[in-house]
Amino acid sequence: MSRSESDVAGKILDHAEALVRTQGYNAFSFREVAKAVGVKSATVHYYHPTKADLGAAVARRYTDRFLKALGDPAAGPAEAVAPLRRLHALASDALTRDGMMCLCGMLGAEIAGLPPAVADEAAAFFRRTIDWTMAALAARPWGRGRPEAELRRVAVKTIATLEGGMIIARTMGDLSLFEDLAADNPATEAGAGP
Amino acid sequence: MSRSESDVAGKILDHAEALVRTQGYNAFSFREVAKAVGVKSATVHYYHPTKADLGAAVARRYTDRFLKALGDPAAGPAEAVAPLRRLHALASDALTRDGMMCLCGMLGAEIAGLPPAVADEAAAFFRRTIDWTMAALAARPWGRGRPEAELRRVAVKTIATLEGGMIIARTMGDLSLFEDLAADNPATEAGAGP
DNA sequence: GTCTATAATTTGATAGAC
DNA sequence: GTCTATCAAATTATAGAC
Numbered sequence: 017m018s019r020s021e022s023d024v025a026g027k028i029l030d031h032a033e034a035l036v037r038t039q040g041y042n043a044f045s046f047r048e049v050a051k052a053v054g055v056k057s058a059t060v061h062y063y064h065p066t067k068a069d070l071g072a073a074v075a076r077r078y079t080d081r082f083l084k085a086l087g088d089p090a091a092g093p094a095e096a097v098a099p100l101r102r103l104h105a106l107a108s109d110a111l112t113r114d115g116m117m118c119l120c121g122m123l124g125a126e127i128a129g130l131p132p133a134v135a136d137e138a139a140a141f142f143r144r145t146i147d148w149t150m151a152a153l154a155a156r157p158w159g160r161g162r163p164e165a166e167l168r169r170v171a172v173k174t175i176a177t178l179e180g181g182m183i184i185a186r187t188m189g190d191l192s193l194f195e196d197l198a199a200d201n202p203a204t205e206a207g208a209g210p
Numbered sequence: 211m212s213r214s215e216s217d218v219a220g221k222i223l224d225h226a227e228a229l230v231r232t233q234g235y236n237a238f239s240f241r242e243v244a245k246a247v248g249v250k251s252a253t254v255h256y257y258h259p260t261k262a263d264l265g266a267a268v269a270r271r272y273t274d275r276f277l278k279a280l281g282d283p284a285a286g287p288a289e290a291v292a293p294l295r296r297l298h299a300l301a302s303d304a305l306t307r308d309g310m311m312c313l314c315g316m317l318g319a320e321i322a323g324l325p326p327a328v329a330d331e332a333a334a335f336f337r338r339t340i341d342w343t344m345a346a347l348a349a350r351p352w353g354r355g356r357p358e359a360e361l362r363r364v365a366v367k368t369i370a371t372l373e374g375g376m377i378i379a380r381t382m383g384d385l386s387l388f389e390d391l392a393a394d395n396p397a398t399e400a401g402a403g404p
Numbered sequence: 405g406t407c408t409a410t411a412a413t414t415t416g417a418t419a420g421a422c
Numbered sequence: 423g424t425c426t427a428t429c430a431a432a433t434t435a436t437a438g439a440c
Contacts, residue, residue: 125320129234143382175378179374179378180377181370183321188337193366197370
């Protein structure tokens with residue numbers, strides 16, 4: 017989203033994503049998406065036959081865009097905090113600019129009530145984002161030789177803190193609560209290492 | 211919930227809570243609650259005129275029960291990690307036993323699509339839980355004399371990690387991901403302090 | 405208190421014209 | 423591709439009998 021496409025297919029994904037990220041999967045409708053795009057709901061069905069199809073397509077595009085924005089795990093400063101700060105900055109961007117949750121954090125909360133195809137995409141987001149974080153840590157002096165289990169633990173904790181932080185900040189209407197999470201990342205811990 | 215009351219009023223709150231915590235506020239209906247309780251949906255409306263009333267009542271009871279279970283912030287071991295572990299244990303309980311989210315973590319994700327009365331209760335949960343954590347830290351040697359802002363930062367981070375951890379663990383179908391968050395709490399940091 | 409019955413609206417989805 | 427029109431089901435909520 018946020019690249020304001022002029023083609024209908026792109027706009028549908030843009031607005032559907034925005035609606036899911038603000039209200040959740042179960043709170044958005046074909047008519048709502050159609051209205052935002054400026055078409056009729058039947059047109060949305062033309063591109064995405066079922067709601068599960070639309071939800072999965074939105075999640076897939078979101079994950080691809082997110083991972084692409086993260087870029088090469090090995091790039092950037094050599095400190096272990098660098099990739100963790102990168103994750104924070106990326107999440108902060110969407111949260112502070114539009115007041116939106118991470119799409120897959122939202123889907124993850126609703127996971128038990130989602131169609132399987134959508135739930136699978138949400139799981140894929142976390143798997144890939146955890147993998148990126150582990151690779152980024154392993155590529156740095158601090159991470160070399162560390163057991164996989166420890167890298168995974170730090171990765172999961174970092175991402176969990178970001179997801180939960182978005183929830184708390186939005187709920188309490190104070191986005192600075194999220195920004196403060198970066199001050200000492202779960203890996204000042206890591207950054208404080210050897 | 212989980213105390214299996216025999217009165218209808220209590221059962222309604224029990225099942226409504228379970229439904230919200232598994233699927234979300236927008237994915238449960240009066241009929242679903244009624245069916246689980248063994249009454250008709252009109253009976254649920256008798257106790258809670260609107261869905262917002264029911265949602266707010268569920269959240270209020272949940273928060274009161276949660277804070278009561280936390281108990282006296284000053285009680286327990288003198289280490290700063292102790293209250294943080296207590297928070298983790300409490301969250302772990304419901305997650306591993308029933309595979310359920312924290313009610314207010316779920317509501318917090320959906321916050322933008324909730325009726326104001328329900329959104330207010332979700333915010334109250336986080337306010338009170340943050341306050342409890344700050345008080346618990348301040349009551350320990352590590353916390354004495356620390357600036358409020360720092361106590362708040364640790365409290366928010368701890369709770370954020372738990373909420374996000376529940377989301378990730380449930381989404382990936384691996385509850386051990388949540389358990390591992392306790393290994394080194396955001397406050398081994400704190401525990402490692404003077 | 406709990407029920408039956410029902411109103412009013414919204415939802416996901418389809419058929420078929422253009 | 424996009425539309426109009428429509429269906430069947432589900433939703434929140436209310437009225438009124440018992």
